[in-house]
Amino acid sequence: MSLFLRLLFRNRLAGFGAVVLGVIVLLALLTPLLPLHPPNETSTANRYLRPLSDGHLLGTDHLGRDLLSRLLWGTRLSLAVGFAAALIAGLAGAAIGVMAGYFGGRTDNVTMRGIDMLMAFPYILLALAIVAVLGPGLLNALIAVAVVNIPFFARNIRGVTVGIAHREFIDAARLAGMGHARILLTEVVPNIVPVVVIAMSTTIGWMILETAGLSFLGLGSQPPQADLGSMLGEARSALITAPHTSIVPGVMILLIVMSVNLLGDGIRDALDPRLRSGALARPMAATRVDRREVPPAKGEALLDIDALETQFQVGKRVYKAVNKVSLDLKPGECLGLIGESGSGKSVTALSVMGLVASPPGVITGGAVRLDGQDLIGAPYEVLRALRGRRVAYIFQDPLSTLHPLYRIGDQLIEAIRVHEPVSQAEAHKRAVKLLEDVQIPNAAGRVSAFPHELSGGMRQRVGIAMALANDPDIIIADEPTTALDVTVQAQILALLDELRQRRGLAILFITHDFGVVGQLCDRVAVMYGGRIVETGPTRAVLDAPAHPYTRRLIACVPELGAGRRILAAIPGLPPAVDQLPEGCAFAPRCDKAQASCKTGEIDLTGTTRKVRCLFPEVAP
C-alpha cells in the first residue's frame, strides 16, 4: 500500500489532481457549515452582480442568488451524483460480469449478447432515451448515467473473471466442496477488486460530465435545486451579458473532472506492473551513448569491437550486460559468439549498429570500428546509412521480426530502396531474385505473400534475403536457427555457409549451440556474465576447451551415434549482471574454483587462443 501511494505521488500530475480534488471534496463536505447566503434566496435588486461585489464574492445570477453559495451546493450535488452513479454502475456491472464470467456457457452467452446490444447504442443516446422514459429529474439522470455505463464494467470484469475462473485455486476450492456463492465471494471477488477500482477511477470523471450534460439539457436537476450542469444551462441565456454566471460553474466542472482524471490515471499507472518496470518505454532510433573515453584505434580488421560496454539502467539498478568485450572480424570470416541466454551475446551484437533498446540500454564505453570508422556515437544519419547496407542483421524469430502487415516483397523492396534509388519495378525484380537466391520455391508468387502465410523456415529465408538485399560486407546473425526445427535448421546453416563462400561475407554468428558453431565458424568466442571467457579457432577450442565453462558447455551438446556419453547440464544459474561477484563470474558454479578465483580481476590471457581463467583445463 505504501508502495502504491509512493508511486502515485511520484507522478506529480496525479498528486496535483489529488490535492485539487481533496480541496473540492472538503469544501463540498463543509458547505452546510460555511457562512454562506442560502443558495435559493432570490433578490431581484441584486441581479447579475459582478464577482467581487459587496457580500457576493462570485457575484449573483439572474435571480440575484449568491453564486458562491450556489456553486458550492451545486458542487456537492454533482459530486454526490457522479460518485453514486460510478458506484452503482461499478457494482451492477461487476455483478453481471462476475456471473457471466464465472458460470460461462449459456449464462455468459445470453448476458453478453444483451450487453453487446446495449453497446450498439452510443451511450449519450441511450441516456437520453432512458430519461425520456423516466422523465426529467436528477435521480432519473443518475439512473440513466449509471445504466449506460454498466455494459462497460460488465465487459471488463467478465474478461478478468474468465481468466480467474479457470485457474487452479478455483478448481481446488470447488474440489474442497465449497459452494458457488462462497467461491465467488472468497476467491473471485478479491481478485477483481483492483480491476473494478481502476475502471471506476477512470470513468468517474465521465459520469460527472454526463450527468452535468443531462442537467445542462434541462433533463437533470430541476429548479430551484441546481447542480453544476443546470447552473450552466440556466446561465446560457445570459452568456453575453453576464458571462461570469456561466464561467463559474463551467470552470468548476472542468476542475473536478480534470482532477478526477489525473488521479484516475495515476491510480491506474501505479497499479500497472508494466509501468513500474519501465517496460512501456519505447526504444529510440539509436542506442543512447554515454562514454567517457574512446580507446585508441588499432589493427585493421573489417569490424573491430573494442572494449565495448553496454548497460541497462533501470532506476538505480545497473545491469552490465556487456562488460569490456573485444572481438574482431576479417572479411569472409565467420566468428561464432556463444553463451547461455543472458550472457550478453545478443546485446553485444545489437550494440554494433546502435540497435539495443534505449531506454534502458546505454553504451557506456569502448568502440566499434567498421573499416576504422567508430560507429559508437556516430551521428544517426551515418549509422542509418550503414545499417543494412554494410552491416545487416538476421534475427531469431522471423514471425515477430517481419512486419506482419506488409507483403514480404514490399519489405524486401523497401530494404533495397532505402539505400539505392532504383525504380519500383527494378527493385521488384531484385526482390524476386533475392528470394530465388535463398532457395524459396516459386519466388515470383511468394513475393506477394504475407509473413503469416509462410512456414517458419521460409520466413527465415526471407529474413536472410532481406539481410542480403544490399550486398553487405558483414552479416550479424542473432540465433537465426533457434526457433526452427532441426532439419530446417540444417538447411538454413548450409544456405548461410554457401552464401558466405560465394559472396565473401563476414558473419558474426550468435548461438547457444556448440554443434552449430562447429559446422559453420572459423573462430569462436565464449561469453559468460557479459564477458568473453575464452576465444580461439573453433577446432582447437572444441577439441581441447581451456575454460571450465567452455568444457561444460561442449559437454551439453548431444552427438549422434555417441549415445553412451552422459549429457551434463551445468548446475546453478548464470549470474545476474546487476550484482556480479568479484573475480570469476563462473566461480560459484565451477567445480575447480579456488579461493583465489573469487578475488580481483582475472585477465584474458594468451595469443591466438585466449582464456580468462586462473586454472585452465589446458594451457592456452
Add this chain to the structure above:
Amino acid sequence: MGGYILKRLLSAIPVLLGITVIVFLIMAMIPGDPATAILGSYATPENVARLNRFLGLDEPLWRQYFIWLGNLLQGDFGRSFALNRPVLDEILDRFSATLILAGTAFLLCAVLGIMAGVISAAGQYGPADKAITFVVILGISVPSFFLGMMMILLFAVQLRWLPASGMYSIWGGGDLPDLIRHLTMPAIALAVVATGVVARLSRGAMLEVLRQDFIRTARAKGVHERRVIWGHALRAAMVGIIPVLGIQAGFVLSGAVYIEIVFQWPGVGRMLVDAILRRDILLVQGGVVIIAACYVGFNIVVDVAQAWLDPRIKT
C-alpha cells in the same frame, strides 16, 4: 473482401432488430397514456379510448411492436403529434445538418488525434509528449457545451471573428464559405473530447508497437526513423486505433446534442431533446433508431477497414 462485407452486413440485421426491440420496450415503459398526453387532461374517456384504438394502443404489446416494425420497414416512422408531420420527414430534414457537423468533427478528431498520439509516443517523456499529454488531459475534462460557450464569448462576442449560432446567415450567405464560417466553432467544440481520447489511445497503441521486434528489423534495414514511425509503426498501431475511431464516431454523432443546442445548429440532437421534453414518443423512437442504425453502420465500416488493414483477419 466483397463476401466479407456482405457477411458483415447480414450479421448487422439481428443487431438492428435488437435495437428496435430495445427502443420499443424503453418507450413502452413510459408511464401514463399517450392518448391522454395528446388530448390533454380534459379529454373524455370515450375520446381517449377512441384515440387509443386509432393509434393501435389497445393491441397487445407484441402486436404493437410488429405493426410498428412493419411500418418502419416501409419507411413509415409514424407522425409526430407535436409537429404534426411525418417523423421521417422531420428527421431527414435535420439529419444532413447533424451529419455535416458530426462528420467534420470526426475528421478533425481522427486526423489531429492520431497525429498527436504518434508525435507524443515517438518523443515519449520529451517536451512534445508532455505538452500534448497536458492538452489532452484538459481536452477530455472539459464539458463540450462549456467549451462551446467560451468559444462563443471569445471568438464571436469579443473578437467578432465567427458567427455565434446557426448554420447559415439569415441575410445573404447560404454558400459554402458561409457554411464553413458557421461550422468552424461547433465542429471544433464537438471534436475536442474525441480528439483527446483518440490521441491518448493512439499514443498507447504506438508505444506497444514501437517495442515490437519488427520495428527493430526496420531500423536494422536502415529505414529512416520518420518512416519507421509514420509507416511501419503507425500501420501496425492502426489495427488498435480503428476500433477507437468507430466508438468516437458514435460519440461525436450523439454528443452533437449539446453542441447543437449551444450553437443553435438545426440538427437531430436538438430535435430529440425537444421531443423528449414534449414527450413526443414517435419522434424520439425514430430519432434513436436512426442514430443507432448509423452507429451499427460505423461498426461495420470499422470491421471492414480492420480486415482490409490486417491480412491476418480471416475474411
